[in-house]
Amino acid sequence: MTERVRVAVLGAGGRMGATVCRAVEEAPDLELVARLGQDDDVAALAGRADVAVDFTVPSVTEANVHALLDAGVHAVVGTTGWDADALERVADHAARVEGLGVLVAPNFALSAVLAMELAARAARWFESVEVVELHHPDKVDAPSGTAVATARHIAAARREAGLGPAPDATQTQLDGARGAVVDGVHVHAVRLRGLVAHEEILLGNPGEQLTIRTDSFDRVSFMPGVLLAVRNVARRPGLTVGLEHLLDLA
Numbered sequence: 001m002t003e004r005v006r007v008a009v010l011g012a013g014g015r016m017g018a019t020v021c022r023a024v025e026e027a028p029d030l031e032l033v034a035r036l037g038q039d040d041d042v043a044a045l046a047g048r049a050d051v052a053v054d055f056t057v058p059s060v061t062e063a064n065v066h067a068l069l070d071a072g073v074h075a076v077v078g079t080t081g082w083d084a085d086a087l088e089r090v091a092d093h094a095a096r097v098e099g100l101g102v103l104v105a106p107n108f109a110l111s112a113v114l115a116m117e118l119a120a121r122a123a124r125w126f127e128s129v130e131v132v133e134l135h136h137p138d139k140v141d142a143p144s145g146t147a148v149a150t151a152r153h154i155a156a157a158r159r160e161a162g163l164g165p166a167p168d169a170t171q172t173q174l175d176g177a178r179g180a181v182v183d184g185v186h187v188h189a190v191r192l193r194g195l196v197a198h199e200e201i202l203l204g205n206p207g208e209q210l211t212i213r214t215d216s217f218d219r220v221s222f223m224p225g226v227l228l229a230v231r232n233v234a235r236r237p238g239l240t241v242g243l244e245h246l247l248d249l250a
């Protein structure tokens, strides 16, 4: 019989962490070996866990990944708040500790990953584009990591196609009325009781609109992606950003 992959969960008491713990416990090829909260020491995972899954908070997630690499543990990260500098620091660290993999994904739901991919493919064909993300009101960051990643992918596709800024005649506005601007793309954040995680990408041309929408109605939607990452991260030494790389989409 093949050995089960030993999995630790950071942020195990949180909404996502608790859901990941259940999914790992139900997977026959995985073994849940540790549930870590705020006060637990990541270094103690050395030799006890093969892979750690991080769903904590933006202010601690990078430090967690460095501690995991020092402990010899592969990392699967869903926590938001990553910027290019932080990713570069992790890539450098991962390159120094040979054989360890880190996978950071802004969204593990298949529908969200596909929505991002489709938006990036469609972006070059439309004059206008805006992103609207809608989430539960307990979310601490805005705009969502997924919306930021979506906007960046769209902006890159528009740049590559030689498109300029989307048309916008706004001259006066209340602060925030046009949302945040990520790489030139307007991103709007809605917080509403009853929601889980949702995003719409609106693309407009004269006389037509394409709307791409993804809805996570339940956090179980993220679990196939998280488990896919847990099972594959050791085969991808270094830093991987985005689940699309495990889905043959990138």
Ligand SMILES: NC(=O)C1=CN([C@@H]2O[C@H](COP(=O)(O)OP(=O)(O)OC[C@H]3O[C@@H](n4cnc5c(N)ncnc54)[C@H](OP(=O)(O)O)[C@@H]3O)[C@@H](O)[C@H]2O)C=CC1
Pocket: 010, 011, 012, 013, 014, 015, 016, 017, 037, 038, 039, 055, 056, 057, 058, 060, 077, 078, 079, 080, 081, 105, 106, 107, 108, 109, 141, 145, 222
């Ligand atoms: N990539 C993806 O597919 C998804 C990503 N997310 C992201 O995951 C993150 C977590 O979301 P969610 O589960 O809803 O959040 P919760 O607030 O429910 O959970 C956060 C967890 O982080 C822990 N935590 C808080 N502060 C620290 C700290 N200083 N050190 C270590 N752990 C800490 C908390 O521990 P304690 O219980 O001890 O306070 C808690 O268990 C967010 O960034 C969210 O955007 C969410 C859904 C999907």
Ligand SMILES: O=C(O)C1=N[C@H](C(=O)O)C[C@H](O)C1
Pocket: 080, 106, 107, 135, 139, 140, 143, 144, 145, 146, 147, 196, 197, 198
């Ligand atoms: O906090 C959440 O809930 C979510 N966070 C991630 C994000 O910020 O993109 C992923 C998903 O949208 C749910």
